[in-house]
Amino acid sequence: MIKAVVGRWISVPKQGEQNNFVILTLLSLMLGLMVLVSSTIGAISLSLSDILLFSLPEFDQTILFSIRLPRVLLAVVVGAALGISGAAMQGLFRNPLADPGLIGITGGAALAVSCMIVVIGPAYGFLGLYSLGIAAFVGGTITSLVILRMSRLTGVFSVTHMLLAGIAINALTFAGTGFLTFISDDQQLRAMTFWTMGSLGGAMWEPVLVCLSIILPSMWFLTKKARELNILLLGEENAAYIGVDTHKLKRTIILTSALCVGAAVAVSGIIGFIGLVVPHLIRLLFGADHKLLIPASALLGAALLLLADTIARTLVAPSELPVGVLTSLVGGPFFLWLLIKQNSSGN
Numbered sequence: 001m002i003k004a005v006v007g008r009w010i011s012v013p014k015q016g017e018q019n020n021f022v023i024l025t026l027l028s029l030m031l032g033l034m035v036l037v038s039s040t041i042g043a044i045s046l047s048l049s050d051i052l053l054f055s056l057p058e059f060d061q062t063i064l065f066s067i068r069l070p071r072v073l074l075a076v077v078v079g080a081a082l083g084i085s086g087a088a089m090q091g092l093f094r095n096p097l098a099d100p101g102l103i104g105i106t107g108g109a110a111l112a113v114s115c116m117i118v119v120i121g122p123a124y125g126f127l128g129l130y131s132l133g134i135a136a137f138v139g140g141t142i143t144s145l146v147i148l149r150m151s152r153l154t155g156v157f158s159v160t161h162m163l164l165a166g167i168a169i170n171a172l173t174f175a176g177t178g179f180l181t182f183i184s185d186d187q188q189l190r191a192m193t194f195w196t197m198g199s200l201g202g203a204m205w206e207p208v209l210v211c212l213s214i215i216l217p218s219m220w221f222l223t224k225k226a227r228e229l230n231i232l233l234l235g236e237e238n239a240a241y242i243g244v245d246t247h248k249l250k251r252t253i254i255l256t257s258a259l260c261v262g263a264a265v266a267v268s269g270i271i272g273f274i275g276l277v278v279p280h281l282i283r284l285l286f287g288a289d290h291k292l293l294i295p296a297s298a299l300l301g302a303a304l305l306l307l308a309d310t311i312a313r314t315l316v317a318p319s320e321l322p323v324g325v326l327t328s329l330v331g332g333p334f335f336l337w338l339l340i341k342q343n344s345s346g347n
Contacts, residue, residue: 020292027299031076034303038072038310039064043318071203074211074267075309075323076302078200079274081215081264083301085257086275087282087294088222091229092253093151093162096283096338099276100261103147103162104169105140106272109258109265110196111173111180112139118180118188133214136262143169144254198271198324200309207267214263218256219298225253226290233288271324273331274301280338 040046044063050056056064082100089098089105100106116135150165181192228249231239236246264271278301282293308327313320 020289023286023292024295024299027296027303031299031303031306034306035072035076038075038306039068041310041314042068070205070208071200071309071313072306074200074203074208075306077208077211077215078264078268078271079302079305080219080298081260081301082271082274082305083278083297083299084219084222084294085260085264086301087279087290087297088225088229088253088257089275090279091232091290091293092250094233095162096280097163097276099273100140100257101270101272101275102170102335103166104143104173105147105258105261106265106270107170107173107177108143109136109140109262110270111176112136112262113266114177114180114192115139117191118184130210130214132266133210133263136266137259138262140258140262140265141255143173144258148250148254196270197322198269198327199320199322200268201313201320202267211263211267215260218260218263221256222253222260223294225249226294229253229290229294269324271305272328273335274305274327276338277331277334278304280334 036048036051039051040048042063044060046056046060046064046068050060051064085100086098089100089103090096092098112135113132116132146169147162147165151162153161177192177196181189181196184192228239228244231242231244232246232249234242240246261275279293279297282296282300286292286296305323305327308330309323311321312323312326315321
């Protein structure tokens with residue numbers, strides 16, 4: 001009886017699928033328009049009509065294809081990775097406060113990247129393209145597993161334990177990164193500053209393509225877990241009764257999210273609150289169905305980070321603000337509001 005009811009609830013009706021398609025199409029169009037507009041904005045403005053008509057002067061073509069477009073696409077890819085990872089983690093923990101940055105995953109990834117920069121040194125050849133991504137994945141995975149373990153110290157999942165563990169891990173990773181900053185040389189220090197503040201200023205085609213090769217398969221895999229995450233909303237015991245292997249689901253979601261976040265951190269540094277804000281906004285606007293929530297979080301995450309980066313590189317031009325600072329300025333008050341709301345609802 002329960003399986004039949006849940007099966008009818010989980011399977012989205014045809015009208016619901018059409019609504020999801022319309023919403024995702026509108027978000028995709030919005031993102032596409034933002035990509036076009038953002039490509040024209042910078043220290044040197046480009047003509048949107050010339051871009052659409054493929055009639056840019058040779059100098060402007062160099063700016064567009066060598067500088068502007070790689071940065072725009074990197075913002076899209078990183079924002080999508082952070083948004084979809086946040087949606088998956090919130091679905092797994094069944095709590096809107098679960099964010100890869102807040103619970104320490106981003107910090108663990110950044111610490112591993114810092115170790116690669118200062119202690120191990122750069123790798124060369126084919127491995128060099130992926131070395132920072134591998135290091136970030138390992139760091140993010142380890143912290144993810146520690147947090148999962150700490151959140152179940154009493155035998156059942158505890159949001160309080162999860163947040164406290166995240167605070168402790170963030171403090172430890174901050175201390176470790178600070179120590180590595182202290183012992184680094186000038187070149188390493190510049191690279192470390194890039195990771196800790198978050199920036200897309202180093203965007204080039206090579207890291208963009210490497211990032212895409214890691215993040216796109218991970219995002220596709222997370223979208224395939226939408227139905228199981230919907231069932232998990234009923235609770236672990238009910239999900240297990242229906243046939244969901246909850247332990248396997250936890251491992252796969254954590255590892256895939258860590259891979260997404262790790263690849264993003266490897267090319268952009270620490271950019272906070274995208275994974276917290278975006279899924280919550282989608283949930284408020286369109287509901288908690290992960291068949292819509294996960295892909296919509298990727299699209300909105302890409303759009304918001306692209307908007308933030310465009311503001312960061314034009315607000316104080318010709319200088320630029322680190323985009324991680326800007327997202328934290330917006331995300332911090334949002335997180336405080338979310339905590340107040342959670343407390344007033346008795347959670």
